[in-house]
Amino acid sequence: MRGLRRLDQRLAVGETEVVVGAQVEHALAAGHLDLAGLARGDDALVLVQAGRAQGLELARQVLGESLAHGMIRRRGMCTRSGYNIGAGAPRPRDAGAHACTLAPRAGGRRRRSRTRLPAGADADTPPGLRRRVAAVAPMLAVVVPFGMIAGLSAMQSGFSAAQAMTLSATVFAGASQLATVQLVADGAVPAVIVLTALTINLRMMMYSASLAPHFQHLGSGSRLGLAYFLVDQNYALAINRYNRPDGGFEPWGHWYYLGGGVALWLTWQSASAVGVFLGAGIPRDWSLDFAVPLVFLVLLMPALRDRAHVVAALVGGVVATAGTGLPLKLGIVTGALSGIAAGYAFERWAGAQR
Amino acid sequence: MSDTTIWLLIVGVAAGTYLIRASFIQAWQWISVPPALARALRYVPPAVFAALVLPALVVADGGIDLSPDNPRLVAGLAAAVVAWYSRNVLLTIGVGMGGLWLLQAAL
Numbered sequence: 001m002r003g004l005r006r007l008d009q010r011l012a013v014g015e016t017e018v019v020v021g022a023q024v025e026h027a028l029a030a031g032h033l034d035l036a037g038l039a040r041g042d043d044a045l046v047l048v049q050a051g052r053a054q055g056l057e058l059a060r061q062v063l064g065e066s067l068a069h070g071m072i073r074r075r076g077m078c079t080r081s082g083y084n085i086g087a088g089a090p091r092p093r094d095a096g097a098h099a100c101t102l103a104p105r106a107g108g109r110r111r112r113s114r115t116r117l118p119a120g121a122d123a124d125t126p127p128g129l130r131r132r133v134a135a136v137a138p139m140l141a142v143v144v145p146f147g148m149i150a151g152l153s154a155m156q157s158g159f160s161a162a163q164a165m166t167l168s169a170t171v172f173a174g175a176s177q178l179a180t181v182q183l184v185a186d187g188a189v190p191a192v193i194v195l196t197a198l199t200i201n202l203r204m205m206m207y208s209a210s211l212a213p214h215f216q217h218l219g220s221g222s223r224l225g226l227a228y229f230l231v232d233q234n235y236a237l238a239i240n241r242y243n244r245p246d247g248g249f250e251p252w253g254h255w256y257y258l259g260g261g262v263a264l265w266l267t268w269q270s271a272s273a274v275g276v277f278l279g280a281g282i283p284r285d286w287s288l289d290f291a292v293p294l295v296f297l298v299l300l301m302p303a304l305r306d307r308a309h310v311v312a313a314l315v316g317g318v319v320a321t322a323g324t325g326l327p328l329k330l331g332i333v334t335g336a337l338s339g340i341a342a343g344y345a346f347e348r349w350a351g352a353q354r
Numbered sequence: 355m356s357d358t359t360i361w362l363l364i365v366g367v368a369a370g371t372y373l374i375r376a377s378f379i380q381a382w383q384w385i386s387v388p389p390a391l392a393r394a395l396r397y398v399p400p401a402v403f404a405a406l407v408l409p410a411l412v413v414a415d416g417g418i419d420l421s422p423d424n425p426r427l428v429a430g431l432a433a434a435v436v437a438w439y440s441r442n443v444l445l446t447i448g449v450g451m452g453g454l455w456l457l458q459a460a461l
Contacts, residue, residue, distance in 0.1 A: 145443045163360050170368035179406055180367055184355055194366040200402045201371045206395040208375055212382035220380070227376035287454055290426060293410035294450040297430070297437045300403035309400040316401035317408030324413045332405050339401025344394040 140267045143233065147268045149291045150177045151275025156288055157185040161276050168272035172265060173231060175299060176200040178292045185289060188329035196333040207235040214242050214253055226254055229261025308350065312343025425461060429453030
């Protein structure tokens with residue numbers, strides 16, 4: 001099957017798809033699957049680790065089906081309404097409805113219609129922004145427990161409900177939020193907390209660089225707005241789309257990105273709110289702060305993609321642990337930076353060996 | 355930590371995170387990404403996540419405790435196994451928290 005071979009190549013691509021590499025593949029699958037069809041919402045994470053044969057095989061199976069599926073659908077129908085986007089998903093007024101009405105028509109008609117589409121509509125054949133949201137649906141399911149823990153642990157660390165919600169709404173990056181509230185609970189000084197949180201979010205600089213060329217036809221204001229929605233899952237969906245052989249309908253790709261970003265944002269805020277609500281009522285002696293490292297554990301596993309990544313993790317973990325006694329709670333950020341350096345050094349060393 | 359400090363902290367993390375997000379999307383015309391930076395950034399996730407996880411499991415009462423009497427270490431290891439095989443957030447939290455509560459009750 002040609003589609004599968006193409007995918008294999010994509011699986012081999014490394015550079016930009018770094019962290020979320022395999023989520024990208026899953027995203028592709030997700031784009032053509034309805035949420036109801038996925039028995040468990042956590043499949044996105046199941047597929048994450050590209051290095052493992054099992055995951056790869058599973059990804060291929062899903063992809064194989066979805067590709068066939070996608071091809072049929074791309075011929076022009078958005079009648080199949082299997083998408084269960086979930087309550088939190090936005091319903092873009094223009095694009096979704098508009099594109100859907102255009103969908104069943106074929107070829108030339110559609111092309112003419114496309115020129116009439118408002119700026120908000122997607123150039124991809126039928127289903128417009130709504131399908132973009134549907135593509136992100138399985139990712140949303142993964143975000144929910146994570147967001148709840150973020151809200152909950154903020155409350156347990158002594159944030160007010162308003163502060164916890166503001167943190168989620170403005171920072172909109174789970175790992176750094178969790179680290180922030182954890183360090184607040186540990187009594188770290190603010191400067192170190194900011195430094196640690198930003199180190200965690202450094203990966204987004206890589207996403208930013210990776211998406212930048214695709215946004216350059218847009219105005220500065222649009223780019224500033226789009227940047228806000230740059231989160232792991234949304235990056236994975238978007239870059240996967242831009243990397244499609246057809247270019248992912250490049251000039252309109254940012255609407256796809258925006259749709260996913262808004263869906264993720266709404267889900268994140270809803271889940272955080274539930275966590276804030278629960279967190280206010282749960283006594284602290286339930287040790288729920290322990291849920292934070294548990295979430296990081298789930299995030300860590302797929303990041304162990306090869307030996308260099310394992311080295312980065314080992315050094316990062318050990319240095320952070322050894323640095324527990326460091327003043328100002330600098331241990332975590334020291335460990336993280338050491339781990340990054342170690343992974344990079346190992347990669348160069350291993351490269352030189354070859 | 356005072357209320358005002360927490361607010362300032364939120365502003366700081368939010369602003370910094372936003373600047374990271376906007377960095378290359380905004381500055382692409384003027385700055386190209388140094389290849390070394392691009393490579394190094396790939397190691398951010400394993401390094402930071404491990405740096406966050408390991409101390410939380412092995413540090414107890416200000417010291418490193420690698421004994422089986424450390425409930426967070428034991429529960430965390432069980433959760434790590436579950437995380438590795440399942441990649442499931444809820445299951446991992448369930449096993450980790452359940453294990454911790456059991457061990458705390460037993461000790």
